[in-house]
Amino acid sequence: MNDKRIYVFAKWQVKDGQADKVIFLLKRVAQKSWEEEGNLCYKINRCSTDDNTIILFEGYSNEASQKRHQESPYFRQLVLGRILPLLEKREVIMTTPI
Numbered sequence: 001m002n003d004k005r006i007y008v009f010a011k012w013q014v015k016d017g018q019a020d021k022v023i024f025l026l027k028r029v030a031q032k033s034w035e036e037e038g039n040l041c042y043k044i045n046r047c048s049t050d051d052n053t054i055i056l057f058e059g060y061s062n063e064a065s066q067k068r069h070q071e072s073p074y075f076r077q078l079v080l081g082r083i084l085p086l087l088e089k090r091e092v093i094m095t096t097p098i
Contacts (some may be wrong), residue, residue, distance in 0.1 A: 004096045006066040008058040013089040032074045038065025
């Protein structure tokens with residue numbers, strides 16, 4: 001696996017009336033993420049011009065750390081199971097520093 005740092009930018013468009021619920025669940029995801037080995041950051045941002053747009057910024061020490069995050073039980077339960085049904089659209093961009 002690659003030892004380069006991985007940074008994830010995610011733009012989520014939340015269904016009307018669901019933003020507060022998504023943010024509540026994301027705070028739980030963030031807390032668990034911060035506890036993971038290899039996690040560098042997990043920042044939740046809300047668009048200042050559209051309350052239904054959430055931008056996530058995540059950092060991982062390497063590809064293996066990012067993969068463990070996505071395969072974790074809490075990610076599967078909270079993000080895939082509970083948050084994704086509340087989204088209209090989800091865009092995820094994986095990056096490595098230059």
